[in-house]
Amino acid sequence: MHSFNRKLNPPEIARSLAIQVNTFVDQLIIPNEPLLAQEGDLSLRLQFDLANKARLVGLYGLYYPLSQGGKITSLEDYLVVAEQAGRTEFAQTIFGNHMALDAHMLVKYGNDPVCQQFLQPMINGNAIPGYSITEPGQNRSIPSLIKASARLSNGKWHINGRKWFVSNTDRATFMTILVRTAGEDVPIDKALSMIIVPTNTPGFKIERQLTVMGHSSSQGEISLNEVQVPEQNLLGTCGSGIQLVKNRLNLDRLLSAMNWVGLAQRCLDLMAAQTNSLSDTANRLASKQRIHRHILNAYQEILSARELIRIAAKSIDAQNPNTIAINVAKMAASRALCIASDSVMQLYDTEGFSDESLLFRIDRIARTSRILDDNDETLMSSIERRTINVIYNEAPFL
Numbered sequence: 001m002h003s004f005n006r007k008l009n010p011p012e013i014a015r016s017l018a019i020q021v022n023t024f025v026d027q028l029i030i031p032n033e034p035l036l037a038q039e040g041d042l043s044l045r046l047q048f049d050l051a052n053k054a055r056l057v058g059l060y061g062l063y064y065p066l067s068q069g070g071k072i073t074s075l076e077d078y079l080v081v082a083e084q085a086g087r088t089e090f091a092q093t094i095f096g097n098h099m100a101l102d103a104h105m106l107v108k109y110g111n112d113p114v115c116q117q118f119l120q121p122m123i124n125g126n127a128i129p130g131y132s133i134t135e136p137g138q139n140r141s142i143p144s145l146i147k148a149s150a151r152l153s154n155g156k157w158h159i160n161g162r163k164w165f166v167s168n169t170d171r172a173t174f175m176t177i178l179v180r181t182a183g184e185d186v187p188i189d190k191a192l193s194m195i196i197v198p199t200n201t202p203g204f205k206i207e208r209q210l211t212v213m214g215h216s217s218s219q220g221e222i223s224l225n226e227v228q229v230p231e232q233n234l235l236g237t238c239g240s241g242i243q244l245v246k247n248r249l250n251l252d253r254l255l256s257a258m259n260w261v262g263l264a265q266r267c268l269d270l271m272a273a274q275t276n277s278l279s280d281t282a283n284r285l286a287s288k289q290r291i292h293r294h295i296l297n298a299y300q301e302i303l304s305a306r307e308l309i310r311i312a313a314k315s316i317d318a319q320n321p322n323t324i325a326i327n328v329a330k331m332a333a334s335r336a337l338c339i340a341s342d343s344v345m346q347l348y349d350t351e352g353f354s355d356e357s358l359l360f361r362i363d364r365i366a367r368t369s370r371i372l373d374d375n376d377e378t379l380m381s382s383i384e385r386r387t388i389n390v391i392y393n394e395a396p397f398l
């Protein structure tokens with residue numbers, strides 16, 4: 001018998017929220033995208049207005065920890081929501097997708113004063129985080145080459161260094177910064193730490209905003225010159241920086257991957273719209289085999305990325321993150337987005353090549369996805385190494 005007023009189970013709650021996010025994106029964000037994509041304060045103000053609207057209707061920070069107002073605890077359940085939000089490139093700001101990452105890190109590794117000073121204002125919409133690891137001028141993915149440093153003196157960290165490609169530089173009110181807190185003689189897995197710096201601290205300077213592939217972005221270059229913050233601004237324990245980065249990246253890569261699949265799906269929808277459009281009666285793209293190939297390829301990539309993300313998400317839900325599965329899922333989502341965005345540009349022809357075009361903007365995101373949160377090559381090397389180890393350890397005599 002059908003039971004009305006039955007309490008929804010967690011996957012049903014997530015699906016219902018995904019439908020609401022889908023409507024919000026279609027009705028309030030997509031029509032405003034041309035304005036949101038413009039450079040300057042107007043766009044930023046509109047993003048914040050829309051974020052407030054999302055907050056009012058209960059669609060902001062859905063993957064925050066439950067203790068901080070989140071509504072979904074399982075990353076696997078969250079996939080359907082993140083995909084819907086990810087259909088627009090402005091999801092990060094408007095739905096607080098990536099702030100969920102900082103919320104989880106602060107809840108897990110922040111002490112009480114840190115939570116009060118940074119987490120609570122962020123949850124209330126009065127603070128914005130940034131996160132900076134990458135340094136200019138060297139092969140930065142190698143942790144032993146991190147140059148930014150912090151030394152403790154009289155209860156304060158004194159921080160010096162330079163970072164770049166820091167997302168949210170133009171809006172962050174605080175930043176979590178990876179710094180060296182021990183000398184060269186200490187093993188690297190005990191030599192780095194993460195420290196929180198309010199961006200209005202004397203000595204903190206935005207050197208410049210960076211353009212990414214010809215377009216102004218939220219990424220910037222910052223310098224820290226004898227910046228002083230209280231000892232308590234340390235996240236986790238002193239020397240635990242590498243472990244914290246790993247934990248953060250696991251979640252970061254999956255949250256990004258979920259959004260990218262959403263954007264890839266939007267490309268697929270746009271392809272379908274183009275091939276079925278009335279203006280296409282002369283070309284009849286829908287009847288061309290090469291067009292079918294574009295659509296089929298994108299569809300296959302999206303489907304497999306989605307399932308790989310699901311597998312990886314389950315491992316995080318089970319508190320046993322499978323790094324191989326996470327990295328494979330991240331690369332699969334990036335690949336799905338690259339293929340879908342390339343195909344949709346091909347189908348829309350000249351329309352996709354204007355600097356202001358949505359397709360060109362998606363293509364930029366697709367290209368950077370192969371670099372962001374570690375480039376494909378680094379991830380592939382790590383997967384190959386670890387896969388061989390796993391095979392060897394599980395079946396040493398084969």
Ligand SMILES: Cc1cc2nc3c(=O)[nH]c(=O)nc-3n(C[C@H](O)[C@H](O)[C@H](O)COP(=O)(O)OP(=O)(O)OC[C@H]3O[C@@H](n4cnc5c(N)ncnc54)[C@H](O)[C@@H]3O)c2cc1C
Nearest residue numbers: 131132133134139140141165166167373374375377378381
């Ligand atoms: C849009 C955007 C936003 C970003 N936001 C942030 C942010 O908020 N905070 C932050 O700290 N950083 C951020 N970054 C930086 C980004 O995370 C790094 O650039 C990325 O992780 C790659 O690290 P790297 O620059 O140190 O590359 P490197 O390690 O210097 O590698 C450079 C190149 O060398 C090659 N390579 C490296 N290792 C191998 C290998 N093992 N085998 C073969 N080839 C290899 C690859 O082709 C690689 O691309 C952002 C970058 C972009 C594009």
